[in-house]
Amino acid sequence: MTDKTERDARMPVMASRRQFVLGTAALMACAAMPFPSFAATSAAQQIADHFSSVRTMMGEFVQFGPRGEQTGGKFFIERPGKLRFNYEKPSPMRVISDGKNVVIGNTKLKTWDLYPLNKTPLSLLLSERIDLGNQMVRDVKQEADLTTIVLGDRTIFGDSTITLMFDPKSFELRQWTITDVQKKDTSVMIFNVQNGVQFDPSVFEIPYAEVHGQKRGG
Template identity: 85%
Template structure:
């Protein structure tokens, strides 16, 4: 089965390619917030613990790129570290994380880019446990219908950040955002989500022979 991708699914530190984001306006509003107090951090950690307790999930998404481009598709997540985005045609892109690396493939150009997962904000999103300690929390905003958590770690991916938006009652993830060092955003909204799904291991396999073969070829 051919898996397609639109804009590189959320790799901010990855040579400034594409990223996941909730939108420039939303992010700028969050950037103006003060650092959270202890109560807000505790609430954020409770939500993060619930989310990271979901070991597998799949669903549909709509993604908005930095220039307003829009596409949809289906995503697959398996903790720790595994992700796949299947984008709708006519996009030639593929995005796969196998727990160690993330690759962005363009089937039209027959090219691949590969990055260590640990150097991207996806490492935080896909962690076995999302630990909000160690100064990771940049901002928290708690509203009646939405809890927003902005995370960042300069030691992992510079000035890039990842923003997570949750339903405060069910703790379900609604959207996530990655903002790169150039402040370019890409928004991903998810829906029709199913948890606890069992995946075939091939879903998250990276074709390393192709990846390294094209690099040797120039």
């Protein structure tokens, strides 16, 4: 019974690692892409300017997987280049960017996946300046209480799409949803967000000894 409980608890973590990286990048990827019309492009620039002005932020998130599984945790961001996502127990998952690399780790199993930051969409999220250079916006819906943006680009996200939902007045992100090639959705909601927070440098430290030790051992 215990083994089954632990296995079930790990399922959303292990099954959604790639989706999580894409979803985290989507947190600000929308601010890096123009909308189809001039008016929409102007709105996108306002969102980009808002995100660029936020140097640090932290908060909580809840993630809903395609099978209905649910998990949550806390996130921390410091521009440029630094990010951390901690899933709450019993999930052992961690996502850390130190400005050069990004790791996705399972602290219980001692497994780590390492990626250069500049080779991931997270570089958009964490950049000093958000560039509105590429054509990725597929749809924009502006309502009284919500602005919804759908992004897709095969060169970065493959056949997946990302739907982001913003407060139209504050430009703050409320939720994003990743739709994969099989049309399955993974959604992340964020709340209790605080800006202008000071972090200890250790928050964004990658345990390189463990990462490289794992590779030598494997």
